[in-house]
Amino acid sequence: MDKEIFQDFVNESEQTLAQAKILLGKYVASPVDVKVLSDVGILVDRVYGTAATLKVESMSALCHKMKAISYMAAQVDNRILNSIVAGTMLSVLDYLLDLVKTNALLTYDKNIHSQMVQRLDILSSKFSSDLRKTVAS
């Protein structure tokens, strides 16, 4: 992979995911505006598309799932479920930002990664199957 492009990707992902964290923090502090969640969806989708293109699987798999979950959460406005969504996504974002900071995006621990995948899959299954179809999750 082109080194310069990869470094650009790392920097821009870090900024974008940090922005998503700020938005989720706002939502947790005041869970009234579900539009915040679809804005989070746009941010993680942005990282997903590029991560998938560059085959950075640690990042693409989790961002893909978070994208679907945030769009679903923005549509249901169920505060209890959405607070679990926000909490789980915050910890997945922390995990990804940690991979960025420790330069471990390509050498990540597969076990921890699959635990994160599982947590998001469980969360995703809490939404109705009709809704899951609309986001192809």
Added chain:
Amino acid sequence: MSANLRILVIDDMAVMRKIVVKQLETMGYKNIETAENGKDALQKILDGVKNNSPVQFIVSDWNMPEMSGLELLKALRSKKPLADIPFLMVTAEGEKDQIMAAIQAGVTNYIVKPFSPATFKEKMDLVLKKVGLPPTPA
């Protein structure tokens, strides 16, 4: 002539714009501009008409803040001088509903992320052929 085709690449992720531009340069294109969302793109398209250097081909992401790729497509297709610009939409996944909406809005073709440089070139050639322009130069 075909190397000078004026191409506008639109994506809200800067590194994705860079990847697409690099791939287009590898295909031999030299006249490439970028925009970070539909709104920014629309302004650049209108400026191009005013300055006599019209955008001749659009490669646009779907999901973007301010104005999405679909909103941009709809805005263009309703404006007479801009309605015929070839439009290749980049979507993040092969969602049938999304693709149907883009087709109804008049997209020329679409490509699903992640894509390889070879697939991108193939799609470019398909669109160019469909609108009667010469194939990718290199």
